[in-house]
Amino acid sequence: MTAALRFSNLTLGYERHPAVHHLDGEVGKGSLLAVVGPNGAGKSTLFKGIVGALRPLAGGIERGGLTVRDIAYLPQIADIDRTFPINVYDMVSMGLWRRSGLFGGIGRKARDEIETAIAAVGLTGFEDRAIATLSGGQMQRTLFARLLLQDADLIVLDEPFNAIDAKTSADLLELVRRWHRERRTVLAALHDIETVKAGFPQTLLLARTPVAWGPTAEVLTPENLLKARRMCEAFDEHAHECAA
Amino acid sequence: MLYVWLIAPFAEFEFMRRALVGSFALALGAPPVGVFLMLRRMSLIGDAMAHAILPGAAIGFLLAGLSLFAMAGGGLIAGFLIAIGAGIIARTTALKEDAALAAFFLISLALGVTIVSVRGTNVDLLHFLFGSVLAIDDPTLMLIVSITSVSLVILALIWRPLVIECVDPGYLRSVSRAGGPAHIAFLALVVMNLVGGFQALGTVLAVGIMMLPAVISRFWARDITLMIGVAVGAAAVSGYAGLLISYHANLPSGPAIILVAGALYLLSVLFGPVSGLVWLAVPRRHLEA
Secondary structure, three states: OOEEEEEEEEEEEEOOEEEEEEEEEEEEOOOEEEEEOOOOOOHHHHHHHHOOOOOOOEEEEEOOOOOHHHEEEEOOOOOOOOOOOOEHHHHHHHHHHHHHOOOOOOOHHHHHHHHHHHHHOOOOOOOOOEHHHOOHHHHHHHHHHHHHHHOOOEEEEEOOOOOOOHHHHHHHHHHHHHHHHOOOEEEEEEOOHHHHHHHOOEEEEEEOEEEEEEEHHHHOOHHHHHHHHOOOOOOOOOOOOOOO | OHHHHHHHHHHHOHHHHHHHHHHHHHHHHHHHHHHHHHHOOOOOHHHHHHHHHHHHHHHHHHHHOOOHHHHHHHHHHHHHHHHHHHHHHHHHOOOOHHHHHHHHHHHHHHHHHHHHHHHOOOOOOHHHHHOOHHHOOHHHHHHHHHHHHHHHHHHHHHHHHHHHHHHOHHHHHHHOOOHHHHHHHHHHHHHHHHHHHHHHHHHHHHHHHHHHHHHHHHOOOOOHHHHHHHHHHHHHHHHHHHHHHHHHHOOOHHHHHHHHHHHHHHHHHHHOOOOOHHHHHOOOOOOOO
16 A cells, blocks of 8 residues: 655644654555544644645655645634635635636536535535525535545545534535545544544544554554543743754 | 716816726726725725835935826835735734734835935925826826726736635635735735826825725625625716716815715615615514524
8 A cells, every 4th residue: 555645753843842743654545544632732733734834843744746735625723714705606616726726717517516516515505605604514514515626635634523513524424434435545633532433444643742553443542542631732941952 | 957967077178088087997996906905804904005105106206206107106116015025024924914014114104204305305295195186197097097907907817816815815825826926916906006096096095996995895795796896886986976076066076086985985884785784773573584
């Protein structure tokens, strides 16, 4: 199995303080990986590193021949201006950027795809609704429809089911499974251990340093979870330079 | 009767026709830019930019006298420098755009005042501050119309990244590098339209034809394309009505245009179908579903 992502002694952080420390390993092509860990464990930081929004302090990330533009990324806190006068249809159609670019037209086929994506997330009938009128769950469905259109081989989802009800989570999780069946590589930061056990074959348990990484059942043991929970969250202002 | 009031002034006097064409050109170019400024919460940036342009125009005036192209060129250069500088700083450092621009335009303004006083010339910059739409000559009209044309073409080119960057800048960054250039080009549009506007309305009121129609449009439409249509319409109506009022009542024309836009704004705040105060004050029964 070739690697979609390979981390080599990867350290990511802010102002020289590491938030993800000495991560080694690879994510196989087509794998479905849950990234689990307490708040402040470095999950979002790792994802920012993967999509190129954060430059590594040390070490590196190989993206298996992909550029950062080929990655579909759903951030945890998207800085979306919800008051902007744009409707669901136009919002979803942004997912076509890679194909349509700056000036490319959106033809009949593309319009069908947009309709299909909107239907796939259960928002048919919402096309003309301004995004300002959407609920949190409807907004997340809209963003998933956009992800569908991005048609990416590597999809990175940062806490996609936060503050989302059970029905919506189940619907969106079904899309994640579909991506997995389509042999796309999917990484998702998650908090609900049951969701992970039920749907994600691989898990990385992160607590600033990797605690365990492998098949979900072997990673999510009570000992490992306890170890992750003991992680120290605060930066040490007087930390020495890391020798490793 | 209606003819005498509404059409005759333009039929009889060439300067009125020129002023009308100039106003319509400004109404096409500036309000769409204003709509984006408003949606990006940069409504006051136009004001800052207008101040930033003034010193450049003053330098042009000192070097070449009351030459249209020296002043417009100086204004454009000063405005572009500040727009680009502030844009780059906002995108690369922790400073937000408004703060970056505030710093730059104050420096620019102080620099301009210094240059003017060192030269010790008693410069007549009144024309600059308040403009004179009735004194538009052919070269000025050409300049305004050219600026509007170029501005509309550039806006069409950067439309998609600009909209996406307003809604979801993180997404645009993740799929494209177009955000930065589009952002800078947009700031350049602000500068261009202000330079076009200050020939007719002066630096201060040029901001008015950009921002007032934009703010008006928020009360009439929920969709950005429609908003831009409303803004352009409001600006054109303001230009036409303002010129008529200034002609019949013998008032200064620039302020008359902006005052008409101001009146439209107040009407919109009260009666605009999108969140107009009157509709909020008279709540109607809720719907079934």
